[in-house]
Amino acid sequence: MSGQPTRVAADGAGEGRVLTPPCHGDLQTAVPDAWTVLVVDDHPVARRLLEAQLEREGYLVITAANGREALERLSGRFCPLVLTDWMMPEMDGLELCRAIRGREWDSYIYLILLTARDSLDDVLMGLEAGADDYLVKPVHPMELSARLRTGRRILALERTLRDRNREIARLAVTDPLTGVYNRRYLMENLPRELARVRRYGHPLGLIMCDLDHFKEVNDTLGHAVGDEVLKEFTRRLAGQVRQGVDWLARCGGEEFVLVLPETDLAGSLAVARRLRHLVAATPFATTAGPVRVTASFGVAARPPGEADSPDAEALLARADACLYQAKAAGRNRVAGPGGR
Amino acid sequence: MAEIFRRHEVLERLEGDEDLLRELVDIFLTQSRVQLEELTAALALGDAAAIRHQAHSLKGAAAGLGAEALSHRAAQLEQAGREGDLTAAPALLQAVQEELQRFQQTAAV
Known part of the structure; x- marks a missing residue:
């Protein structure tokens, strides 16, 4: 039992610093200046179209060609808004919704599913998989913009709530x-x-x-x-x-x-x-x-x-x-x- | 009768951005050529699922670009793939090819 003392009496390096419980919820999780949207679609035309529409509205856009790629992008860079096509090779939109909901993220991810069909069964299946909303293709830019605004409202609400919870936990x-x-x-x-x-x-x-x-x-x-x-x-x-x-x-x-x-x-x-x-x-x-x-x-x-x-x-x-x-x-x- | 190219409608959605429209048409034509090759290969193999997938993707992109007639043709092919009945598929694929050519000629103007 000859553990080295890992700390020698320190000098005054820490002088002047006040030791308070750390306040979480700043820096890393700060609200980004621009909202980032992850666009997931296997067709390059659909990707470019959505990208152009969203960029015109001031969103930052990253794209992926299928669900698997989308998860990779999300792991590299958190995106609070995800707009995903349903039918895609490798990992489709439903699987992506389930995969996103099955993991812990920095904060809530608002998922909009794009579908070519508008049947009640499809809508229910999509919402069941974890989508927050759905849009029928081809999407009208004004509708897309309105739905994303709704998403941002919900995300903002969630952020406020999370920050308050953290503050309460800190105060406790x-x-x-x-x-x-x-x-x-x-x-x-x-x-x-x-x-x-x-x-x-x-x-x-x-x-x-x-x-x-x-x-x-x-x-x-x-x-x-x-x-x-x-x-x-x-x-x-x-x-x-x-x-x-x-x-x-x-x-x-x-x-x-x-x-x-x-x-x-x-x-x-x-x-x-x-x-x-x-x-x-x-x-x-x-x-x-x-x-x-x-x-x-x-x-x-x-x-x-x-x-x-x-x-x-x-x-x-x-x-x-x-x-x-x-x-x-x-x-x-x-x-x-x-x-x- | 479905229109070959609902140009005005698309342009309106793109807020009059002609450059973007040209770029999208280019991407679309390139991608469609690849998809037609894959559809042809899938048909040769009798792979209904692959036909359904490719046709679905083509249908969606065509609709997004106002290629209405092409989108309809692709939808028919997708339906054949979904039902697993490929008897009509060669004729439907032929129709898709012709519609794509018509779109290309119209869009090029």
Whole structure:
């Protein structure tokens, strides 16, 4: 069990960054400037005709000659609107509809099936296969344009809903005051992080920290200033950790937990000592003037290898016991296992 | 009587874009020659499914380009393929070929 410590006490590379739960739903899934339509038809005339019509209306168009090709195009570049012919060699429109519905995509794909026939059976079969709408060929440009507008309306609605759901999910694991994760996230994700490092025999560090005499700040300067202190404390902690790897959660009151995956005990102790200094060295600027604040830190770690594999509760309990020692020894200090 | 080429109607759908119409006719004629070869081969093999497929594709593209008479002929051939009865197919294929020629001559003007 000689796992290398994968992290040496880091320098101030992360300084100034605030560790907040990531807000999903930006960048990769942003609404494109122009809507992209995938046109699927085995006949080059039909493809070119639709392409010309759609481009005239400002759509970006990509084309495919059959369902199989369409799936390849979609894998390479996501398209929210798909306009597909029904009868095609290799993979027809119905199979394509089923294949698209059978997979997970970035967001909803609005499918319009083009058919030469207008029988009720065909329409029902198409809708059953997952098409949202159908058009009878030859398609009049004005009708095509109107149907695509309907599709865009539905896609826009779906996007709004998805973004809101993401925001709600984010808020559910975020501490509203400090913007870091909350206790619920900690209890849900620490076991997951531990399971992951255990699989690879990697270490994981845990720092539990608590502001010293925080009650006095609240009592003498008021809760609003207390909140300012908590926010500044969070900023200082968050600025010292690796973004996207380490994370911070507020467990309640003035107690926080910093989770450092891939960091062993020595590395975690080094981080805690740096944080202690960072908090104590400079007074916190508040609306009530500068406030001197200190914090105590309890450090525990899952060592590399397999011998010692504490679960989340046990690791939290170890860190908590060390935090208690740090408090008992006079506060403004770091305590690790075995009085280190 | 079905028209050979409903040019005005198509042009209207293309918002008067003559260049695009020419381009589409060119693509269509090239593709149709390939499809006629495949139809001939399918007929020789008695492959009704292939006939149905090619005729269907031709029918749709012809309709989209306003080649009404050709589209109708192709529809008849598609129907023969769907029913699996190829007795009339050689005559129908012949009719498709003639209609395609007429379209080509009309469209070229």
